[in-house]
Amino acid sequence: MIFGVCESMTTPELLSFLFGTSFIAVLLGIAVTIMMRERPVPSEAMFIFRVVLALAAGGVGAVLPGLIDLKIGSANQTLVQAGGALALTVLVYLFNPPSQVEKLKVPKLPRPVARTRPGASGKSLGGRDAGA
Amino acid sequence: MIPVATLEDVQIRWLEIRQHGFVLHGFLLYTGSDQYFPEYIGGDGLTDLDMWSGDRCGIFLLHDAPAEWAEYAREHDHIWWRTFGAGGAGVDDQLLDAPVLHVGHGETLTPRQMLPSTNRGLAKMQVVAVLHYFGLAPTDHPCLILFRDLGDAKFWHIKLDDMLGIDIPRLRLALKQWFAGPTFNRLLKV
Numbered sequence: 001m002i003f004g005v006c007e008s009m010t011t012p013e014l015l016s017f018l019f020g021t022s023f024i025a026v027l028l029g030i031a032v033t034i035m036m037r038e039r040p041v042p043s044e045a046m047f048i049f050r051v052v053l054a055l056a057a058g059g060v061g062a063v064l065p066g067l068i069d070l071k072i073g074s075a076n077q078t079l080v081q082a083g084g085a086l087a088l089t090v091l092v093y094l095f096n097p098p099s100q101v102e103k104l105k106v107p108k109l110p111r112p113v114a115r116t117r118p119g120a121s122g123k124s125l126g127g128r129d130a131g132a
Numbered sequence: 133m134i135p136v137a138t139l140e141d142v143q144i145r146w147l148e149i150r151q152h153g154f155v156l157h158g159f160l161l162y163t164g165s166d167q168y169f170p171e172y173i174g175g176d177g178l179t180d181l182d183m184w185s186g187d188r189c190g191i192f193l194l195h196d197a198p199a200e201w202a203e204y205a206r207e208h209d210h211i212w213w214r215t216f217g218a219g220g221a222g223v224d225d226q227l228l229d230a231p232v233l234h235v236g237h238g239e240t241l242t243p244r245q246m247l248p249s250t251n252r253g254l255a256k257m258q259v260v261a262v263l264h265y266f267g268l269a270p271t272d273h274p275c276l277i278l279f280r281d282l283g284d285a286k287f288w289h290i291k292l293d294d295m296l297g298i299d300i301p302r303l304r305l306a307l308k309q310w311f312a313g314p315t316f317n318r319l320l321k322v
Contacts, residue, residue: 109310112288118267120285
């Protein structure tokens with residue numbers, strides 16, 4: 001069925017669909033890797049995810065049936081006007097999915113690092129041996 | 133949780149504190165600009181952490197003890213009340229919070245409101261003094277330092293840089309999870 005849909009696509013549509021799906025797949029892979037490492041994601045990476053995800057959404061949106069018309073601004077001044085795939089790109093960029101996830105995340109305290117106090121005599125100030 | 137003003141406060145009263153029998157002691161260090169640590173501690177943080185750290189761990193904070201804390205500590209016969217509170221604080225909190233000046237339209241001012249606020253630069257120097265005592269750099273805050281005895285050479289250092297800038301509910305949850313977790317329980321075992 002998928003191949004049937006692909007056959008009916010024009011070359012630009014097929015390219016945008018392939019672009020969108022491949023980038024979504026790559027981002028999914030990166031997200032899984034990051035989650036498994038349990039390390040904080042740098043803000044620069046978050047911005048790249050945001051931009052690539054918005055473009056990928058536009059790529060997939062280009063072949064999705066249906067209409068979307070986006071207007072952002074006040075009643076007498078339109079700041080952004082977009083339709084179709086571009087509207088989807090703008091919507092995903094403004095919604096900013098990576099930051100939504102970041103807002104929900106509770107960071108974990110790092111492991112305690114055992115250290116030695118410089119100039120310590122090692123004697124308990126309390127007159128009692130301190131267990132280590 | 134034991135709010136203190138300086139490292140010397142702890143050193144002077146160390147014998148008294150040691151007699152309480154805490155297995156683990158510590159310092160939770162942050163400055164006024166380490167968001168949102170002071171905001172959280174100034175709110176529910178002090179009693180939250182006191183509850184989570186339990187009666188086997190005493191953690192010192194370089195933070196002004198609010199009037200509400202003094203009341204809580206007095207009611208619970210808390211070590212802070214016995215060591216620093218009753219007669220140790222200098223001026224009674226009730227006197228500091230008593231309305232003494234009427235400024236029209238029913239509004240009043242308390243001596244605490246009229247006193248100059250704590251100098252933030254001097255408060256930061258107290259944090260640096262503790263970091264220096266443990267041989268840490270002045271930039272190593274916010275952090276949690278844990279030790280068995282103030283005179284011990286060995287201590288544990290937990291960097292809290294990742295907690296900076298996160299909102300109070302998530303900061304609270306992160307600390308709660310840590311105090312409920314295996315790392316803290318392992319450290320409590322002698």
